Amino acid sequence: MNYRFANRMLGMQTSPLRENAKKNMEESEVISFAYGFPPTEAFPMETLQEISQKIYTEVDPQLLLQYGATEGYPVLRELIKERLATINHIENDEEVMVVSGSTQAMDVAVKVLCNEGDIVLCEEMTFSGAVNAIRGYGAVPQAVPMKIEEESIDLEVLEEMLRMDIHHRIKMLYLIPTFQNPLGTSIPLEKRQAIYDIAQKYDVVIFEDDPYGDLLYEGDPIPKIKEMDTDGRVIYAGSFSKILAPSTRLGFVMAPDELLEKLILAKQVSDSHSNFYWQVMLAEFMQHYNFEAHVDFLKALYKENLTAMMDGLDRLPSEKISYIKPTGGYFICCKLTDTIDMKKFYQYLEEDKVVVIPGNIMSVKGAGYDHYIRLNFTKPTVEEIITGIERLGKAVDKADMKEIYRAS
Ligand SMILES: Cc1ncc(COP(=O)(O)O)c(C=O)c1O
Structure with missing residues (x-):
């Protein structure tokens, strides 16, 4: 069958984020900062179970x-x-x-x-x-x-x-x-x-x-x-x-x-x-x-993760990787210095099993933000954040052309 799709489909793209997420789910040893997902412990399982039982009998x-x-x-x-x-x-x-x-x-x-x-x-x-x-x-x-x-x-x-x-x-x-x-x-x-x-x-x-x-x-x-x-x-x-x-x-x-x-x-x-x-x-x-108590629980959980991520990033050289401190939400966006070869950077990250979202994926024009990366801090554990940011720092160093020229 030769499908003749409508023109409106031309501009629409499958979300690389969701594709990425699927891939990450299959590889359990990967440290992923890619998801915009909550972690499992964010789900109020007991409360939901109780409410579910109640509504099936009472509603x-x-x-x-x-x-x-x-x-x-x-x-x-x-x-x-x-x-x-x-x-x-x-x-x-x-x-x-x-x-x-x-x-x-x-x-x-x-x-x-x-x-x-x-x-x-x-x-x-x-x-x-x-x-x-x-x-x-x-x-x-x-x-x-x-x-x-x-x-x-x-x-x-x-x-x-x-x-x-x-x-x-x-x-x-x-x-x-x-x-x-x-x-x-x-x-x-x-x-x-x-x-x-x-x-x-x-x-x-x-x-x-x-x-x-x-x-x-x-x-x-x-x-x-x-x-x-x-x-x-x-x-x-x-x-x-x-x-x-x-x-x-x-x-x-x-x-x-x-x-x-x-x-x-x-x-x-x-x-x-x-x-x-x-x-x-x-x-x-x-x-x-107490729905608000649940939201407060999430805030405490994510604050800990955000702090761990910012602490890790603050240990990296700020002239190579900088970011604006968020006061809430799900993401930190980092800017890497221009001397970093981004192709190499992603290659080193992949070898070290760390996934981030490249800035251009989130750019309306699909360009102009190749030295930006988005990091999610809600899904990974604190341990994963500490290890993942250390690995990110190594990839930044190894992909910095300035360092490579200096060494040669
Ligand atoms: C800015 C923004 N709007 C909307 C959504 C989607 O939210 P929902 O799951 O309610 O469709 C997201 C989810 O990632 C988002 O980042």
């Missing part, structure tokens, strides 16, 4: 197993709204829809807002799932240059891009403002406000993707852009993948009524609704168990 099967509302289980939607108000200080009269992972929130947002050829502005390095969602509808992801040291996008260029957009092809600005993937950085408050003001000036929607926001390990939380939203221009998406379990495929999206109605419609044709078994499980967890 009406018509709720648990029947078709349900596209926008989600009303009790869960209310609990998410309450949690947003109390924990994230997002308090407004907007509703939330439960989605199948925050990836779906982005998918339906692009579906609803973008025609083919429209533009979605993204941070230069960003989550590949979002880029695929954009391309999947024939829209075009366009990179806004970053000022990594300032933990932000370049606001002057952002404004210039919007000012030059005389045909109004830019429909949305996709941002991961808190504990960015892959950078681990967080846009400072005053820049968040400036971004919001620019978006308002040029009348563009902001999609605030926030799957890591709850995982704050140090300092005070920075207010969400959604908190500043006075005219319903911010679509805010959250996820339970990182604070409960990715396989639940539960996330949520908050938007003004007019927009949410369209997002609900777009989801309806996609998967009718998200899994009700897990929606009821989560609602029960949030209502009758």
Whole structure:
């Protein structure tokens, strides 16, 4: 059969991250900093077992197993709204829809807002799932240059891009403002406000993707852009993948009524609704168990890992490998000095059985970040982190052309 695939598939790529993850699962002796995964001990097995038993005996099967509302289980939607108000200080009269992972929130947002050829502005390095969602509808992801040291996008260029957009092809600005993937950085408050003001000036929607926001390990939380939203221009998406379990495929999206109605419609044709078994499980967890204690447990667990990784990196020569310290989330992004031969670096890492994500994989253009690597610190153990970072240091030394010239 000669399959004639639609043009929209041309720009979509299988995630090298997921392929990498599959490979790593098969090789148990590999130390992987590649996954954006939680470790096994992050899953609250006993609590989930207890809730599962309870809901099968106590909850009406018509709720648990029947078709349900596209926008989600009303009790869960209310609990998410309450949690947003109390924990994230997002308090407004907007509703939330439960989605199948925050990836779906982005998918339906692009579906609803973008025609083919429209533009979605993204941070230069960003989550590949979002880029695929954009391309999947024939829209075009366009990179806004970053000022990594300032933990932000370049606001002057952002404004210039919007000012030059005389045909109004830019429909949305996709941002991961808190504990960015892959950078681990967080846009400072005053820049968040400036971004919001620019978006308002040029009348563009902001999609605030926030799957890591709850995982704050140090300092005070920075207010969400959604908190500043006075005219319903911010679509805010959250996820339970990182604070409960990715396989639940539960996330949520908050938007003004007019927009949410369209997002609900777009989801309806996609998967009718998200899994009700897990929606009821989560609602029960949030209502009758101590969900926040579980999130606190995760924060303590990951803080230890982050500290071990930063300690290890701080022992390496900073002129060869540098990074911005994250205060939360899942990732550290390192910049290796230009004299490092990256091909050799990856070869040495592979020989030593350490896996990292190359920066260009996370680059919207697929280029420009070849001396950057993303390291995940939540999945490996502290011991693996210590050994893995030592090996990384050796690979950096061995692949540094400056050292090689000096020796010869
Ligand atoms: C920035 C960002 N958004 C969304 C997701 C996907 O989250 P979910 O599992 O809720 O679809 C990820 C996961 O890795 C991510 O890094």
